[in-house]
Amino acid sequence: MIIQGKIALITGASRGIGRAIALEFAEQGVSRLILVARDRKKLAEVAGEIEARGVQVATLALDLTKSADVNIAIAQAWRSYGPIDLLINCAGVAHQTPFLQSSSPKVQEELSLNIMGMYEITRAIAKRMASQKSGAIVNVSSLMGKVAAPTMSTYSATKFAILGFTQALRGELAAHNIKVMALLPTLTDTDMVRNLDLFRWVVPMTPQEVAKALVAGLEKDSPEILVGWQSHLAVWCNRIAPGLLNKILLMAAPLSKRRANRDRHLREATATSR
Template sequence: MNIQGKTALVTGASRGIGQAIAIELAKQGVKRLLLVARDTTRLGEVATEIEMLGVEVVTLPLDLSQVVEVNIAIAQAWRDHGPIDLLINCAGVAHQTPFLNSRLPNVQTEIAVNLIGMYTITRIVARRMVVQGSGTIVNVSSLMGKIAAPTMATYSATKFAIVGFTQALRGELAAHNIRVIALLPSLTDTDMVRELQWFRWVLPTTPQKVAQALVAGLARDSPEILIGWQSHLAVWCNRIAPWLLEKVLLMAAPQERQLHYPRFRDARGRT
């Protein structure tokens, strides 16, 4: 895909990978950026930075879980600013905890943002792309969408689901000249992951490198974009010797004392 002169919509654009992608698209010549996030203040700061690059910016402060509001906002944006050529679904949250200590509200938040929010805006935009007969959709998954990791069960589940959703849409929308791509970053040094206990031996990449890899992948028409040699090695190992990779993941996972595993008592009160 040649992104020059195109209109792109980026969710999760107020920080992290979403912000880096929006800035990189601006540097590479997109005509217009529609930026979606819940944090109005941060969204405005990113918009100001991008406008200095000479790109038109439209901010859409939205909670993607609010279906009616999202529908109205996208319909108005399409009417006022023209068709969207590129949709990048980057909004996401992560909660790290041992499964036995997980809390349902955190699980529901991950599913609501990572899956339902992505589904909501993709459905709205994809239907309009079908009418115009072209478009590209990028769903940001994760390396954990290929390889699940201890202490990240629900997050891994949502990222696996994004890969499956992307593969299904790729087949369904191909006849309408719409490309659907999965972007799979490994550990990326963002505000979100700084609150997590990192896995040992994993070298974090930067949001800027993720954004650059996306632009390069769009130019190559790649259906899936893995980032970094560690990601390629892990996926290869998972195909050839999954038992070995599972052992490595267990050794690399944060130690129990860091994650505060719960203590359970039996019927006699013994731990």
């Protein structure tokens, strides 16, 4: 899909990967961008950057977990700005914690936004795309939708679910000339990631690199766009030697770093007492 001259709607567009995709699409010559996020102020800042590039932009301050609000907003946007050619489902949240210390409210937040929020806006837009017999949908999953990691069990569960959802829609919506793809970035340097304990040996990508990979994948009509050499290496290793990858993930996980720090403190305390 060539995005030049298209109308694209991007969720999670106020920061991180969503913001980078919006700016990259503006550089690539989309005719209009519709930006969706909960933070009205940050949306306005991104919109200003896009308008400076000569691209028409509209913002929707919207909570995707509220079904009625989503349906009303999409109906109004479709009437006001014309048929949407491309939907990028980028909104998401991640909570990192050992499973035995996890709490239901945080898990519910991940499920509500990562899964149900994506479902609500996709349904609202896909119905209209089916009527016009054209469109493309990109669901942003993650490398953790292919390879799960300790301390990220519920986040990984939502990202695995996104891949299943994407694969099912790809088959169902093909008859309506709607392409459905998945974008799978590795660890990316965003505000969300800066609040997490990083895994050893993982080098974060920039949001701009992810956005450029998406544009390239769209041009090739790739059903899955796996971003970064670390992602390709991890997926290959998971296919060839899953046991080895599991050991590497355990050594790299924040849990192992915490254990190492705990053991070091114990050794130091023991040496001091002697």
